[in-house]
Amino acid sequence: MKEKLLALTREHARSIADIQKRIARYSGAQIQSGSLLADAQGVAATWFDSVKSAMEAAKIRPDLVTDATAQFDKILRLSKIKPRKTTLLAELSAAVKAYKEIIHAVETASFELTQALSIAPFVEGLQGDETAYLDEAQRCLTVDGLRACVVLGWCATIARIHRKIEEIGFDRFSQASQEMHGKTTGRFKPFRKQFSIESRSELQTVFDTDLLWVLEYLELIDNNQHQRLRHCFELRNNSAHPGLAPIKGPNLYSFYSDISEIVLKNPKFELSAH
Structure with a gap:
């Protein structure tokens, strides 16, 4: 992990130095070159897209990460306009200076042998409102917040379920609960609740465990999937309340x-494009 982070930070530092030299050679007082500004924007974006998260995952000097984030935010903002050459050069020079400390911090850091936890393989490629929860969940792992990561993952799951029910129709959800309530035999006989849902706000009052029963009745999940999601819900509860069982x-x-x-990557829960 250390070698990968060193390679990443050194390559980024070289990219910053390169764009700094190119801008220094630019003849005008104001940067008018679209390609030059695009490259400057790309250098700044690399910090936010890959380097920052890698630094946080490795727990390298949070103060350096915070300072560098502010520095690259300035560069990113300047690269979206036509800044004065001296202004952009000053910010790039500050970034080059900051990177000397960053690379030194990585070189001298003590890395654990265990791989940092990441939920990326399970959520990559996902789009939609749920990604806000999942992005926050990943950030929790940078501070060993496994319990918070679980809670936010369940939030994302229920958010997708709610949106799917809204797409199917609140009336169909309500009808399903009423049909289940009327069962006198079979698997759904124990379900004794009825809902009359007309909005997402009203749907938010339905218990998560009741949602799972109706999803099974609607054949969005089967019995085994229902039980697995119920286990996930229990882990969410264990994470949100005090207890001796570690996560x-x-x-x-x-x-x-x-x-x-x-749920999240199940074709049955895909949402129609609007």
Whole structure:
């Protein structure tokens, strides 16, 4: 992990130095070159797209990460306009100076042998409102916040379920609950609730465990998937309340594997494009 981070930061530092030299050679007082500004924007974006998260995952000097983030935010903003050459050069020079400390911090850091936890393999490629929860969940892992990561993962799952029910129709959801309530035999006989839902706000009052029963009745999930999601819900509850059972990497990965396969990446829960 250390060698990969060193390679990443050194390559980024070279890119910054390169764009700094190119801008220094620019003849005008104001940067008018679209390609030059695009490259400057790309250099700044690389910090936010890959380097920052890698630094946070490795727990390298949070103060350096915070300072560099502010510095690259300035560069990113300047590259979207036509800034004065001296202004942009000053910010790039500050970034080059900051990177000397960053690389030194990586070189002298003590890395654990264990791989940093990441939910990326389970959520990559996802789009939609749920990604806000999942992005925050990944950030929780940079501070060993496994419990918070689980809670946010369940939030993302329920958000997708709510949106799918809204797409199917609140009336169909309500009808299904009423049909289940009327069952006198079979698997759904124990379900004794009825809902009359007309909005997303009203849907938010339905307990998560009741949602799972109706999803099974609507054949969006089967019995086995229902039980697996119920287990995920219990892990969410264990994470949100005090207790002696620890949440560790295998628990986290099992949880994210299930919510990803059963809901977030399940074709049955895909949403129609609007």
